[in-house]
Amino acid sequence: MFVPAKKSSRNSAAGFTLVEVVVALAIMTLLFAGIIIGFTQTAQRAEWSAYSLAAQNLALQGLEQARAAKWDPLSVKGDDQCVQSNFPSVGTNILDVPVAGGNKTYATNTWTITTLTNNSAYPIKMIRVDCTWPFVRPSGTNVFKNTVATFRAPNQ
Incomplete structure (x- = not known):
């Protein structure tokens, strides 16, 4: 008995269904959204790192200013320029970060100078400098603080 070959249906070989296209578009949208979010977060973190550095x-510049101050307790006058009152907080320091349109981020250096020993033979002071700066983002502003500290003996 002769059985004629079944003709292929035109609809079964036409292409993708609407569900397949929607799923593929959803996957591509998630992929591109992840790439864009990753790029923006990386760029923001790089900018924060530049401001932090x-x-x-x-x-460190503030620390070097305090270390450069004259302190000689054995001199005739007993010179001590390394005192808290000689280093007022300065809030007009511009952070040196090249940004398009100019940099308008200001930082404040605050010195803390503490005498650790009053021993006349071996006096020591601790110098600490805090640099406080804001990081402005579209979601809000956060304030950060970088701190350096060192110990100092006279004539150093």
Whole structure:
């Protein structure tokens, strides 16, 4: 007995269904959204790192200013320029970060100078500099602090 070959239906070989297209678009949308979010977070973290490094450098500059102050307790006058009152908080320091449109981020250096020993033979002071700076984001502003500290003996 002769059985004729079954003709293929035109609809079964036409292409993708609507459900398949919607699923593929959803997967592509999630993929691209993840890439864009990852890029923006990475760019924001890189900007924060640049500001943090600039603030650390500013705090180190303040530390070097305090270390450069004259302190000679054995001199005739007993010179001591390394005291808290000689280093007021300065809030007009601009963080040195190259940003398009100019950098408008200001930081404040605060010195804390503490005499650790009053021993006339071996006096020691601790110098601590805090650099406080804001990080402005679209979601809000956070304030961060970079701190450096050192110990100092006279004439160093």
